[in-house]
Amino acid sequence: MSTNLSERDAEVIWHPYTQMKNNMPAIPIVRGEGAYVYGEDGQRYIDAISSWWVNIHGHAHPYIANKVFAQFKKLEHMMFAGFTHSPAVELAERLLDLLPSSQKKVFYSDNGSTAVEVALKMCVQYWYNKGQARKKIIAFKNSYHGDTFGAMAVSGRSVWTAPFEGLMFDVHYIETPNRNNITQLLEEISQIHQEVACFIYEPIVQGSAGMLSYEAALLDKLMSHCSTLNVLLIQDEVFTGFGRTGKLFAANHLQQQPDFMCFSKGLTGGALPLGITSCAQYIYDMFLSDDSYKTLFHGHSFTANPLCCAAALASLDLLLTEETQQNIQRICLQHKGYMERISLHPKIKGIRCIGTILALEWETGEETSYFSKNRDKLYKYFINKGIILRPLGNVIYVLPPYCIRYDDLNYIYDVISSALEKI
Numbered sequence: 277m278s279t280n281l282s283e284r285d286a287e288v289i290w291h292p293y294t295q296m297k298n299n300m301p302a303i304p305i306v307r308g309e310g311a312y313v314y315g316e317d318g319q320r321y322i323d324a325i326s327s328w329w330v331n332i333h334g335h336a337h338p339y340i341a342n343k344v345f346a347q348f349k350k351l352e353h354m355m356f357a358g359f360t361h362s363p364a365v366e367l368a369e370r371l372l373d374l375l376p377s378s379q380k381k382v383f384y385s386d387n388g389s390t391a392v393e394v395a396l397k398m399c400v401q402y403w404y405n406k407g408q409a410r411k412k413i414i415a416f417k418n419s420y421h422g423d424t425f426g427a428m429a430v431s432g433r434s435v436w437t438a439p440f441e442g443l444m445f446d447v448h449y450i451e452t453p454n455r456n457n458i459t460q461l462l463e464e465i466s467q468i469h470q471e472v473a474c475f476i477y478e479p480i481v482q483g484s485a486g487m488l489s490y491e492a493a494l495l496d497k498l499m500s501h502c503s504t505l506n507v508l509l510i511q512d513e514v515f516t517g518f519g520r521t522g523k524l525f526a527a528n529h530l531q532q533q534p535d536f537m538c539f540s541k542g543l544t545g546g547a548l549p550l551g552i553t554s555c556a557q558y559i560y561d562m563f564l565s566d567d568s569y570k571t572l573f574h575g576h577s578f579t580a581n582p583l584c585c586a587a588a589l590a591s592l593d594l595l596l597t598e599e600t601q602q603n604i605q606r607i608c609l610q611h612k613g614y615m616e617r618i619s620l621h622p623k624i625k626g627i628r629c630i631g632t633i634l635a636l637e638w639e640t641g642e643e644t645s646y647f648s649k650n651r652d653k654l655y656k657y658f659i660n661k662g663i664i665l666r667p668l669g670n671v672i673y674v675l676p677p678y679c680i681r682y683d684d685l686n687y688i689y690d691v692i693s694s695a696l697e698k699i
């Protein structure tokens with residue numbers, strides 16, 4: 277057997293979102309600290325995309341580690357039907373305090389996709405329990421809500437979903453709103469609303485679509501229209517939650533309130549997997565019955581795992597400190613400053629900044645695509661400069677852990693600028 281970890285990996289591992297033929301060998305990482313991770317060879321990398329958008333306070337954070345360890349020594353796991361524990365209850369209490377006042381109950385699961393699955397099932401069963409056959413779901417054309425079947429079905433149809441065409445339930449897709457189409461979108465929803473169970477959306481910014489943003493005021497219009505027509509609202513904050521957009525939640529940019537919210541990614545500070553679906557009281561009440569068929573028959577073996585809840589509580593502590601809040605605002609300003617300096621560069625087709633997210637669309641002479649040839653070149657260029665940036669096709673985005681140092685963020689901008697000259 278070979279001793280090199282990359283080679284051993286290639287023998288036995290199948291990586292996510294990776295064409296395993298001719299791909300670059302996986303880079304062994306042995307340790308992390310703050311915004312840095314370290315390779316086996318001692319090479320330091322700046323994690324400029326927060327390890328797939330999950331890490332908000334930096335790697336191997338000692339505060340989170342200590343809280344998780346302390347919890348581990350008390351209780352590592354307990355099934356969550358018929359039993360409860362303090363980390364789960366405290367996390368629900370503290371999270372609900374921060375959410376829009378419509379949110380009253382918390383349901384735990386394992387990741388962003390399951391948080392979406394749970395919201396969809398609650399939604400459809402809400403109408404079932406009520407005795408109304410409303411099963412259609414409205415979603416944005418280019419949305420992303422996860423990779424399990426239900427979450428995939430409500431995501432935009434693309435090369436990712438093509439092999440499963442015909443196996444996913446029907447979804448009514450609408451364009452994301454802009455000043456020109458908003459009236460037509462409202463009309464479209466009016467026409468079909470009687471069969472519609474819910475509208476699911478990524479609020480304000482759509483991550484996987486390429487960090488595309490749209491106006492909060494227009495989402496408010498859609499939300500208010502749906503609520504008037506009794507179309508339930510699922511606000512997927514898996515990506516936008518916990519400070520990403522510059523405010524605690526995307527909900528803080530909105531006037532209207534959703535019926536359901538989904539969380540994961542930054543929830544535990546990126547330390548452990550955990551998903552949350554929150555909902556309004558009237559949703560929960562529709563499942564209360566002497567008829568046991570009205571029960572929500574859903575649960576996972578590791579529902580509300582105490583270690584994950586402890587990590588989430590520790591992450592919330594850190595998130596709410598003055599220091600983290602200032603870091604978030606500092607990153608927003610640094611991003612804006614760089615955007616202003618670079619926006620007229622001829623290689624930049626588009627540039628946008630939403631809170632701590634900066635996204636640049638590379639001019640490649642071809643249409644923007646996930647399979648852009650530039651992608652691999654850019655990825656390697658940044659890796660060689662000690663920066664982890666994982667372009668979505670020809671869209672480069674920077675969304676660092678909030679603890680990233682001022683100088684490190686400027687270094688990332690400098691390397692992007694040099695790549696603009698060379699690639």
Ligand SMILES: *Cc1c(COP(=O)(O)O)cnc(C)c1O
Nearest residue numbers: 387388389420421422483514515
């Ligand atoms: C990442 C993501 C998901 C899926 O979360 P996983 O934990 O990867 O399953 C769902 N919705 C949105 C908006 C996401 O960005």
